[in-house]
Amino acid sequence: xxTVVKIDTETATATPEFEKAALRQESRRGLFLALPAYLYxxxxxxxxxxxxxxxSFATRNRFGGTDLSGWNLDSYxxxxxxxxxxxxxxxxxxxxxxxxxxxxxxxxxAYFLSTRxxxxxxxxxxxxxxxxxxxxxxxxxxxxVILGNDGPLTNATEFxxxxxxxxxxxxTAVVLGLVYGYxxxxxxxxxxxxxxxxxxxxxxxxxxxxxxxxxFRHVLFPLSMPGVIAGSILVFVPSLGAYVTPEILGGxxxxxxxxxxxxxxxxxxxxxxxxxxxxxxxxVMLVTTIVYFRKGGRTL
Amino acid sequence: xxxxxxxxxxxxxxxHANGWFVYMFFYAPIVLxxxxxxxxxxxxxxxxxxxxDWYSDFFDSSNARxxxxxxxxxxxxxxxxxxxxxxxxxxSLERFTFRGKxxxxxxxxxxxxxPDVTMAVMMLLFFGEFFDVxxxxxxxxxRKGFWSISISHIAFNISFVSVVVRARLxxxxxxxxxxxxxLYASRWKxxxxxxxxxxxxxxxxxxxxxxxxxxxxxxxxxxxxxxxxTTLPVYVFGLIRKGVTPxxxxxxxxxxxxxxxxxxxxxxxxxxxxxx
Amino acid sequence: MTSxxxxxxxxxxxxxxVAVDNVDLSIADGExxxxxxxxxxxxxxxxxxxxxLEFPTEGSLSIFGQEVGTLTPDKRPVNTVxxxxxxxxxxxxxxxxxxxxxxxxxxKETIRSRSMEMIExxxxxxxxxxxxxxxxxxxxxxxxxxxALVNQPKVLLLDEPLGALDxxxxxxxxxxxxxxxxxxxxxxxxxxxxxxxALTMSDxxxxxxxxxxxxxxxxxxxxxxxxxRFVADFIGQTNLLEGTVSDAETVILENGxxxxxxxxxxxxxxxxxxxxxxxxxxxxxxxxxxxxxxVNGSVETVTYLGNALIYGIKLDWMDLEVREENHPGVxxxxxxxxxxxxxxxxxxxxxxx
Numbered sequence: 001x002x003t004v005v006k007i008d009t010e011t012a013t014a015t016p017e018f019e020k021a022a023l024r025q026e027s028r029r030g031l032f033l034a035l036p037a038y039l040y041x042x043x044x045x046x047x048x049x050x051x052x053x054x055x056s057f058a059t060r061n062r063f064g065g066t067d068l069s070g071w072n073l074d075s076y077x078x079x080x081x082x083x084x085x086x087x088x089x090x091x092x093x094x095x096x097x098x099x100x101x102x103x104x105x106x107x108x109x110a111y112f113l114s115t116r117x118x119x120x121x122x123x124x125x126x127x128x129x130x131x132x133x134x135x136x137x138x139x140x141x142x143x144x145v146i147l148g149n150d151g152p153l154t155n156a157t158e159f160x161x162x163x164x165x166x167x168x169x170x171x172t173a174v175v176l177g178l179v180y181g182y183x184x185x186x187x188x189x190x191x192x193x194x195x196x197x198x199x200x201x202x203x204x205x206x207x208x209x210x211x212x213x214x215x216f217r218h219v220l221f222p223l224s225m226p227g228v229i230a231g232s233i234l235v236f237v238p239s240l241g242a243y244v245t246p247e248i249l250g251g252x253x254x255x256x257x258x259x260x261x262x263x264x265x266x267x268x269x270x271x272x273x274x275x276x277x278x279x280x281x282x283x284v285m286l287v288t289t290i291v292y293f294r295k296g297g298r299t300l
Numbered sequence: 301x302x303x304x305x306x307x308x309x310x311x312x313x314x315x316h317a318n319g320w321f322v323y324m325f326f327y328a329p330i331v332l333x334x335x336x337x338x339x340x341x342x343x344x345x346x347x348x349x350x351x352x353d354w355y356s357d358f359f360d361s362s363n364a365r366x367x368x369x370x371x372x373x374x375x376x377x378x379x380x381x382x383x384x385x386x387x388x389x390x391x392s393l394e395r396f397t398f399r400g401k402x403x404x405x406x407x408x409x410x411x412x413x414x415p416d417v418t419m420a421v422m423m424l425l426f427f428g429e430f431f432d433v434x435x436x437x438x439x440x441x442x443r444k445g446f447w448s449i450s451i452s453h454i455a456f457n458i459s460f461v462s463v464v465v466r467a468r469l470x471x472x473x474x475x476x477x478x479x480x481x482x483l484y485a486s487r488w489k490x491x492x493x494x495x496x497x498x499x500x501x502x503x504x505x506x507x508x509x510x511x512x513x514x515x516x517x518x519x520x521x522x523x524x525x526x527x528x529x530t531t532l533p534v535y536v537f538g539l540i541r542k543g544v545t546p547x548x549x550x551x552x553x554x555x556x557x558x559x560x561x562x563x564x565x566x567x568x569x570x571x572x573x574x575x576x
Numbered sequence: 577m578t579s580x581x582x583x584x585x586x587x588x589x590x591x592x593x594v595a596v597d598n599v600d601l602s603i604a605d606g607e608x609x610x611x612x613x614x615x616x617x618x619x620x621x622x623x624x625x626x627x628x629l630e631f632p633t634e635g636s637l638s639i640f641g642q643e644v645g646t647l648t649p650d651k652r653p654v655n656t657v658x659x660x661x662x663x664x665x666x667x668x669x670x671x672x673x674x675x676x677x678x679x680x681x682x683x684k685e686t687i688r689s690r691s692m693e694m695i696e697x698x699x700x701x702x703x704x705x706x707x708x709x710x711x712x713x714x715x716x717x718x719x720x721x722x723x724a725l726v727n728q729p730k731v732l733l734l735d736e737p738l739g740a741l742d743x744x745x746x747x748x749x750x751x752x753x754x755x756x757x758x759x760x761x762x763x764x765x766x767x768x769x770x771x772x773x774a775l776t777m778s779d780x781x782x783x784x785x786x787x788x789x790x791x792x793x794x795x796x797x798x799x800x801x802x803x804x805r806f807v808a809d810f811i812g813q814t815n816l817l818e819g820t821v822s823d824a825e826t827v828i829l830e831n832g833x834x835x836x837x838x839x840x841x842x843x844x845x846x847x848x849x850x851x852x853x854x855x856x857x858x859x860x861x862x863x864x865x866x867x868x869x870x871v872n873g874s875v876e877t878v879t880y881l882g883n884a885l886i887y888g889i890k891l892d893w894m895d896l897e898v899r900e901e902n903h904p905g906v907x908x909x910x911x912x913x914x915x916x917x918x919x920x921x922x923x924x925x926x927x928x929x
Contacts, residue, residue, distance in 0.1 A: 106322075282418045473660075494664055
């Protein structure tokens with residue numbers, strides 16, 4: 001047999017310096033790959049976040065512009081004004097409500113999914129994925145049509161003699177839209193968590209005289225906690241900052257934080273106040289997620 | 301598998317009922333929307349006989365067509381860039397160690413957890429402060445519109461792409477790359493002939509997600525688009541706020557069809573993933 | 577003659593962890609060489625160093641006299657059969673086998689003919705168009721072998737090559753690997769944690785623990801004359817009787833009995849006498865072979881293995897395990913029976929602690 005491979009002629013004995021240089025080269029390669037995205041993120045997230053932060057201390061001038069001189073905490077102070085507090089409380093409350101409703105619907109569903117045969121389960125999952133991928137605006141608009149003045153819902157309620165449902169432009173409609181929009185975000189992590197649980201643990205629980213309910217409380221639910229938390233964050237976070245849904249399904253009296261911030265920029269032209277509100281919103285999200293990761297969650 | 305621990309009786313019935321309810325809840329509104337888009341009635345929620353008028357109105361409207369073409373252009377462009385950057389980022393995080401890796405990793409999660417509205421504000425202020433500077437520096441003749449929207453979409457899409465590609469890379473044994481190098485492949489050839497074919501489904505999945513998110517976005521686009529420039533979702537959103545017309549039904553259903561196409565593609569990609 | 581692989585003073589550190597500690601090792605051409613040790617002992621790292629998948633921190637590493645310590649794997653005339661094979665799942669068997677040749681820029685015709693030849697050699701004729709996922713573990717193993725050997729490496733490295741196979745297939749493949757190695761005539765260096773596998777297959781074995789090379793010798797030497805306590809204990813079963821060297825011929829055991837034990841230690845050294853279970857013999861108390869060392873004890877447990885019996889023996893100061901072949905007429909001892917354990921002084925070895 002002939003030798004095909006030629007040994008490279010530049011050879012030397014390995015030294016710690018060579019090893020270090022090789023490691024450095026490897027690390028440079030990694031950094032080189034990361035660099036474009038790294039710079040992009042620094043530019044558009046670190047720097048722009050910093051700009052938002054700066055703006056939040058600025059003052060709105062008489063013409064709707066922003067003066068960057070004369071920094072103050074006025075914008076943050078405004079958060080305690082009753083009207084702003086109402087918006088904040090309402091947003092948190094509706095986001096919380098949305099999360100709870102999603103959890104109540106999604107948990108049994110995810111469990112049900114995990115007990116199906118694999119083939120059935122995959123098909124069922126696909127049909128959960130489809131709304132997840134479908135245009136969010138369109139899905140909210142569908143509810144506008146359904147809940148509308150002479151839409152199918154009102155027609156139906158009038159037909160059975162309940163009178164007009166008149167849900168549109170209420171908080172109920174907003175929560176309905178949010179639940180509709182974010183339910184897949186709750187189902188998927190929950191399913192992932194429940195599916196991982198060893199069924200034999202439930203059998204063991206029953207063997208040790210646990211009732212079905214006790215098995216759920218003491219075995220299934222605690223073990224599925226990572227999924228519950230991940231799902232709750234994935235629903236709560238976008239609900240709190242929701243803009244499209246309240247704009248389409250909510251009315252003037254149901255202004256939520258997202259719309260309120262947008263108003264500060266596009267209509268009221270109070271950029272510093274808007275910046276302060278967005279910064280607070282982002283902090284809430286960041287703290288929530290960091291707490292989750294600290295607690296050892298990984299399913300985000 | 302033992303079924304002795306599964307709920308029985310009323311609990312089982314309730315689980316089944318909840319299952320049906322969830323699917324009804326998901327699909328009834330979509331189906332109704334599709335039906336009403338063919339309804340020959342000025343009223344969006346009433347049936348007035350079959351018609352295709354709203355669709356022809358949509359395709360006749362130059363505004364709508366312009367918005368659609370803008371959306372598609374932005375979706376394609378931002379997807380290509382974010383797939384390239386996101387894939388590189390994923391590779392660097394899954395296969396290398398380097399200085400600042402932890403910070404980079406954390407930074408990549410930021411776009412995913414930041415609410416749309418905050419990100420929209422960030423982009424608005426950023427472009428307010430920097431767009432002219434960027435323009436002066438690089439002389440690109442950038443105007444708010446295509447570029448500002450694309451740049452913003454890339455900013456959030458890099459993260460989503462990298463998460464999807466990373467998941468795929470994490471599931472792929474580093475043994476394969478080592479085997480390639482042991483078999484006389486250079487680093488590049490190992491990527492080209494082994495790593496890349498292995499992560500194609502992940503890249504495809506990431507690309508479809510990026511495209512979907514780009515086509516979905518309303519808030520950020522609304523904040524950074526320039527005068528006279530709009531995408532389809534922003535256009536539709538504007539129409540809805542002015543008042544609901546059957547034309548919106550038709551536009552929505554069109555967007556729905558695009559979404560569905562992307563879903564089908566993503567499922568195909570998942571199939572490949574399983575067989576790969 | 578130059579060695580196929582020569583390591584001298586090779587050290588590999590990962591941060592503060594010393595994975596391979598100042599190893600000197602020389603592997604001859606055509607040798608079937610095993611690297612044996614518990615997991616985490618540094619054997620796989622050593623193999624990866626030879627392959628070029630890691631660079632040594634220090635030391636010289638040469639292949640046929642050629643220093644390769646700073647070369648990447650693609651520049652070294654060695655190929656590796658990876659643990660779990662690392663077959664490319666998206667390529668067919670033929671493409672997998674031809675991969676190395678393709679990367680070297682060899683023309684398509686040659687790649688095809690040489691790959692087919694190699695596929696035949698490992699008896700996979702007719703499966704060339706299959707994907708790895710459509711093959712059994714044993715077949716995948718053969719593909720991995722063919723994929724490495726088609727490049728005509730000067731040394732073949734195998735990382736736990738049989739670890740993923742079930743027992744029966746493993747035994748078959750042991751023989752086949754051995755035969756294949758004789759056919760191709762190059763040295764095979766393989767890593768294993770299975771001492772039985774190392775003993776049956778290799779010409780020589782290197783035993784490693786904690787990054788250090790403890791002994792390099794033939795299977796027989798390793799079994800009969802282990803270099804130290806760890807090797808004696810790790811290779812096969814053994815009883816270690818603690819003691820102190822009295823002179824070159826005698827060791828005084830813990831309980832004060834002197835036994836004949838040839839050794840190379842100076843008087844006063846703490847040692848252990850390694851007594852293999854099958855080298856000891858049990859008889860009713862007071863009976864023993866002429867000239868054999870002996871101690872008294874009682875039977876505590878008896879384990880019936882079919883072809884043999886394992887006795888758990890209680891001595892005054894320690895427990896012993898003794899294996900008696902179960903041939904017809906063998907004397908059976910019940911638990912509680914008072915017995916004498918004896919052994920041929922030539923059949924033991926003395927190891928340092």
